[in-house]
Amino acid sequence: MFSLCVRDHFMIAHSFAGAVFGPAQNVHGATYVVDAEFRRAELDPDGLVVDIGLAAKALHDVLGALNYRNLDEAEEFRGRNTTTEFLARAIFERMSVCVARGELGAGARGLDAMRIVLHESHVAWAAYEAPLPAAAGPAT
Amino acid sequence: MFSLCVRDHFMIAHSFAGAVFGPAQNVHGATYVVDAEFRRAELDPDGLVVDIGLAAKALHDVLGALNYRNLDEAEEFRGRNTTTEFLARAIFERMSVCVARGELGAGARGLDAMRIVLHESHVAWAAYEAPLPAAAGPAT
Amino acid sequence: MFSLCVRDHFMIAHSFAGAVFGPAQNVHGATYVVDAEFRRAELDPDGLVVDIGLAAKALHDVLGALNYRNLDEAEEFRGRNTTTEFLARAIFERMSVCVARGELGAGARGLDAMRIVLHESHVAWAAYEAPLPAAAGPAT
């Protein structure tokens, strides 16, 4: 199994609902350093997992839609706690759409899986990984 | 699959028995920077893999029982080489007990697996990962 | 010249006033990983720059007063842009008070200088360093 990973980051404000969150119920924020890892069993004809330039651009665009925002006011997350693990899946889903749309190149349809890691500090990170639904779709 | 990981460290002395260890047969020591990664298929009702505060406290307590010690004199490791990989499993087992006891919260009984990584320098680390026995137990 | 440095972090929300800040005029946030470096010409009688336990506790307390807050609502920063470099000096000043009060131990009055670094992502950090006013005070 091959992997290729690119890194970028975004900076947001949010707050959490529920006593389990203690002081994180206050409006606070985070820098998330994000790793997007793409996996496939065999390389494409160019010897690549995925075009690294397109992968980096897609990640930058996906994170750009969240960057410099207060997620408490984001319509798409209404009523949800935007925990680090929740955001890892949200970014996974958005990146999956990019893959399915061909934004990472036609070859990216051969990807088997993806893993998104969000580093929230030097002592904590969360991740979401799953097979890529797009990979099972028709490549036509 | 979701993951959440917390990091802490401990500092110990030890020595190894066996010619394969060369100069590490002498009493020496190590700083181990430890990553404890918790995995589960679905988030709990709060949108969490596990309560990060409880997870960090459990790891700190488990490492605290080893910190600032000469492991050659530790009754529980008598006759064993406390290699990095051996210690990774020992910490896994202690953390598993914490999970089973509910020290990471009731929701932690939904955890599927755990991975413990011990970084011993900038050029070497060892790890142990396994399904969490507690996860298969009765949640009542 | 000797140095000793301890690391901790805090997570806040804020926004900036001024067109120069572009999208950072929105409410967003950051994780700041903070290095507090203490400097002195000669070690104290225990062979230390400063008691590392007291230094880590002082840093944790200073950052704890900022952690999980929206700095836009902080009385002490009213009318100020809490940029990374501004916060580095604010933390420097609070740590200086801790030194002057003896919270880092009596030996810490022998410190010559301090440097506070705030890492805001994997690609940016800011710092403030200065002689320690406390060092010029009477050591009696």
Next chain:
Amino acid sequence: MFSLCVRDHFMIAHSFAGAVFGPAQNVHGATYVVDAEFRRAELDPDGLVVDIGLAAKALHDVLGALNYRNLDEAEEFRGRNTTTEFLARAIFERMSVCVARGELGAGARGLDAMRIVLHESHVAWAAYEAPLPAAAGPAT
């Protein structure tokens, strides 16, 4: 499952063929910081995944055969794009031969799998992992 990982690096020049590579079609170069992770279900009688000294030496020798070279002139890579992911597999294969030859010690024949990660910058890495063919071979 246990893991042990050692890190080293090498520095090469190369160029890529194909419009997809854009400016990387020029002769350029890279530092690759390489992690070699060895995996096995149970530790050997010494409490080890693999002899870390032999593992580090094998990795150093394998990378040494590539270090300070222009890979465009390497006979063994003729007609291939030596992308990061391609090199990860090439190094995997060379390390596999070392394991099969007993260069990592007789105990290394108990290894189940290996993962090679090449970090090409602070924002990108690629990897190749697979079961170790040598592990299935005769241990006689």
Next chain:
Amino acid sequence: MFSLCVRDHFMIAHSFAGAVFGPAQNVHGATYVVDAEFRRAELDPDGLVVDIGLAAKALHDVLGALNYRNLDEAEEFRGRNTTTEFLARAIFERMSVCVARGELGAGARGLDAMRIVLHESHVAWAAYEAPLPAAAGPAT
């Protein structure tokens, strides 16, 4: 003294002349992860050392002029060994020109000094730092 630092990278091929360089006399290459640190005694009216967006763009442009090249063929380095320390100064000089030209904003003329660090691997880096000539120029 305040500092602000931004990070980027570039990837080049080169070779060195002189027996002291041993195998590095061959054409090989490197990834250089570059930190550009800007220093000044007092913050500008916006509470900044320098506009971080402009600083990052200037660094990216300066590195972009070197990225994906074989420095042995670079007219501007003819007859010079493009060692890591040499390149640190070369990048310093180019960044100084950007500051003097106002590409980092008018406020950047208040900068006192700059430090350029090139990380060439996980075990080696080189740097060049100096007062900023532009700082002595007319601020009108």
Next chain:
Amino acid sequence: MFSLCVRDHFMIAHSFAGAVFGPAQNVHGATYVVDAEFRRAELDPDGLVVDIGLAAKALHDVLGALNYRNLDEAEEFRGRNTTTEFLARAIFERMSVCVARGELGAGARGLDAMRIVLHESHVAWAAYEAPLPAAAGPAT
């Protein structure tokens, strides 16, 4: 001012005398990841701060004399607390001798200063820096 830095590590056991050290009065240990930074105003005729191969070898040899030892039994540290900051100076002094002896090459006599940093964990480091006495000696 130019800098060149190389990194290596060593692993030791020790204990400290004095109530200020709390649990670190027990025999414990540490991995120290060591950065040796060399500084000079102008590069040597080869375009170098110092021969990086010789610098790395000297550091490896100096650390090798401490590696895999119990410093409580080291004759040269009898009656001293081998704190991180103390060890930083001890390594500085040993490296200074290497420079003076010409082990880093004749050009190394042009070095102005040196800084030794010991990272003891992901959250603490200590350092010692000073002008290099050798630099003042006769260069003949």
